Amino acid sequence: MIDFQQVDKHYGHFHVLKDINLHVEEGEVVVVVGPSGSGKSTMLRCINRLETITRGQLTVNGVSINDKKTDINKARRDIGMVFQHFNLYPHKKVIDNITLAPVKVLGVSRAEAEKTAMYYLEKVGIAGKAQAYPSQLSGGQQQRVAIARGLAMKPKIMLFDEPTSALDPEMVGEVLDVMRTLAKEGMTMVVVTHEMGFAREVADRVIFMDQGQIVEEAAPAEFFANPREERTRTFLSRVL
Ligand code: ADP
Ligand code: MG
Numbered sequence: 001m002i003d004f005q006q007v008d009k010h011y012g013h014f015h016v017l018k019d020i021n022l023h024v025e026e027g028e029v030v031v032v033v034g035p036s037g038s039g040k041s042t043m044l045r046c047i048n049r050l051e052t053i054t055r056g057q058l059t060v061n062g063v064s065i066n067d068k069k070t071d072i073n074k075a076r077r078d079i080g081m082v083f084q085h086f087n088l089y090p091h092k093k094v095i096d097n098i099t100l101a102p103v104k105v106l107g108v109s110r111a112e113a114e115k116t117a118m119y120y121l122e123k124v125g126i127a128g129k130a131q132a133y134p135s136q137l138s139g140g141q142q143q144r145v146a147i148a149r150g151l152a153m154k155p156k157i158m159l160f161d162e163p164t165s166a167l168d169p170e171m172v173g174e175v176l177d178v179m180r181t182l183a184k185e186g187m188t189m190v191v192v193t194h195e196m197g198f199a200r201e202v203a204d205r206v207i208f209m210d211q212g213q214i215v216e217e218a219a220p221a222e223f224f225a226n227p228r229e230e231r232t233r234t235f236l237s238r239v240l
Pocket of ligand 2: 042
């Protein structure tokens, strides 16, 4: 579903991603961890070409994402993204935040889009807030709306960039629960997070990044019990 082959990226002279090789299968949940500034967000953003790569091959759902001939808007329909700051439209009701893209981008009828929106709001446990404005919701509720908005486009892949980092601690669990459910249902997911409990419990594979490189990748049991690399051990000793 996602295939990085010898991918490099530079910001000007700064070499932010170094020889990234990463292969994500359909239905797999890959959790990316690593210190701040290690390139996690940049790597995630390359997947939907919010950032362009400077070398290598990146294929997503069979499409070469940096090929000039690729219709990037079409490719992006298959890729949902959830950010640390929920990026909801503040002047639109919850339901309208969710129906906007399906109506505008997919050409779905208003009635159909509302039905789908309610289905996903139900799924993330906040159907009762459909008519509220984002500012009337808690952070955890807003993030669940953002997830429902992503799902309403029926993507094949969901990318999460520190989805719980901006939340008060008591709201982290409700968002992780929604993500756990999605994972169980077979969604292909790449999740950047500092929630090591989630990584241990939900990931099929954990990737550790440092200074623009994938330093280590392993199944979670192996990753947490027997990290092979010194840099991984140092990181884990700081966060666990
Ligand atoms: P992480 O998500 O792991 O914290 P990022 O991918 O956000 O790391 O950033 C990796 C490095 O790239 C950091 O040193 C950051 O300062 C730098 N960086 C990020 N975005 C840009 C940009 N648009 N221009 C220049 N440098 C950037
Ligand atoms: Mg980041």
